[in-house]
Amino acid sequence: MNKRLQSINIPVFQTDLLEWYYLNKRDLPWRREPNPYKTWVSEIMLQQTKVDTVIPYFNRFMEKYPTVYDLAKADEQDVLKSWEGLGYYSRARNLQTAVREVVDTYNGEIPNNEKELASLKGIGPYTKGAILSIAFNQPVPAVDGNVLRVFSRILQIEDDIAKQSTKKEIEQYVGEIISHQDPSSFNQAIMDLGATICTPKKPTCMFCPVMEHCQAFQHGIQEQLPIKKKAKKQKIKQYVVLLIRNDQGEYVIEKRSDQGLLANLWQFPMVPLDEVGIDQIEQWMYDKCGIDLQMESDCDNLKHTFSHIIWEMDIKKASTSQNFLNKDSLMFIAKEEIDNFPFPVSHQKMMKFL
Template sequence: MSSSESSEQKQYFSTELLSWYRRHKRDLPWRRSRNPYHIWVSEIMLQQTRVDTVIPYFNRFMDKFPTVAALAEAPEDEVLKAWEGLGYYSRARNLQSAVREVQERYGGVVPDTKEEVASLKGVGPYTTGAILSIAYNKPEPAVDGNVMRVLSRYFLIEDDIMKGSTRVSMEKLAQELIPEGAAGDFNQGLMELGALVCTPKSPSCLTCPVMAHCAGRAAGMEESLPVKTKAKPPRPERRYAVVIEGAAEHAGRVLIRQRPAEGLLARLWELPHAAVPTAPAAAEARGEGGDPAAAHAALAAHLAGDGLGLGPVGWLMQAEHTFSHIRWEMDVYTGRLEEASALLLPVPLPPHYRWVNREEMEQYAFPNVFLRILNAYFGR
């Protein structure tokens, strides 16, 4: 392709995409203002999460934390509870940490320079570009997976989008395409095209505003692009979990505990659970009804580390949860704590354990898998 043809292809793309976006853009709550805090929160929520899922979370989050100051001053437990169900909780922690920095260093005003925004915790190149272009209309690219897919197809780019060098070249290309004075709308148009038209599978080419000059479609490669190295599938990990039912003054409640301050799902609340031993007898295929004897042995040994004894267990359900690198496959049981002695003295709980009923659950933030289990248990 000659330089003049390349220039024409780029000009056509920018003009037609911008026009299409302004006619067809979705009415999303974070698009109703140029408030950089709103845009920032929405972009963090949208990472690896569908728009339809994010909308109610965003609205509730803004009701609860309407300003930088409100989020900066909120207890972390409240923030995590508002985030409950969105997953990837480090996003919420990083967001609050960065918001506190904005409150302290910039008087609660989200900065408008690339260097300052990019220095905030949890804010990578894409989010930096999104905030600067959408909130401040600065000609900065915002390149995510949707954008790389669109550019790969339209310009017939066969480089692996999982490589850092490809992202850098895509950012350079995207910046060249931004029309003067329309950075925010153009970048949102790119995202919108990838989300609604130039989708990963079965792209809707006939309704695409830039189909006429799409090199990928002309080459019959619209469905094979972009080139993307497959990530390793999550490693399966079997676990036993137990809903420990309260007795006497704790009747109607179940026992939960808080995870450590660091690591996976840090400081969230969960049910006691333990990895399935690797002995051949415990490695059989999962089946309805489980293996109560093996589960009791593993869970009792696990709880003994916290000074708690576990009585007999009974089957409840199976549950699964997939993280980016592992997949928990859980056999879930019910059970009760053993009393401290024959006098039936109450068992003192370690400080990171709590007894809760269904209503009291609202005070604690749980990962999705434990929410599903608890809701199933209380809904029986």
């Protein structure tokens, strides 16, 4: 056994953790009548999103796409619309691509082995472990940020958890500690522990079911762990966003590229200020988009933060006498119909100015 694990009585640790979980587990919709599809959808939604935010989205999504077959045959724009506001939209596109493969290749049965599951788009080591352990009750580690934090404290790991080598090391330890009797509950118990007790700041150790096993607590350094190097500073991009209205009261909307950030979502036209001066916007829009417009009033400024980039946006009204557009990615749309299209959160916030 690894030296770090010698300090832990593994059977007692498992019992303490699981007994706590059976009494205190959070009532989450994907835990009621669980199946592999629900587990998969919930885990994809929960990536980089808080549980409270996910719950209503999950319920609506399951109502609309109750099986892999429903999601596989759905129109991508409808799926993106259902995801609208959750962010990280590539998760939704990858999920649908993978679900289509499950229908085509595996007769609608989600694979229950590591190799086939890992080959599906958007399923990384954590999601794979979560599906195999939670849905198929296999003793496979599922190591996310919560789990890294909990085990860096329990085992007093003082290496940077942002490093791949540290994640691998912790994954290996979880693989040795996980309950073989009830791996599904074990992994969910660690997630709940990290979410409710072993929190990033001010963990409530006195309520922790595995406090007596925790090396960091014994040495009084639980608040110093985990060690994580700061992410790179985000780049700032400045835009003017144009709410362009024609004489019919229709607005110009634009479909983003099918690759990269916010792929295939709709937005109001954005003019990059690192390429274009404020006084050149009308000319740039004519040259790039074939829209002859007149700038009008200023509406507001908005800032939107992504993991790697910050958009600073000046929202301005503009008008055009055109009724037709010559670019495939652009269209005129009546104000009442805008709700039918999936927009990123930043652009939804602009709709009050229409």
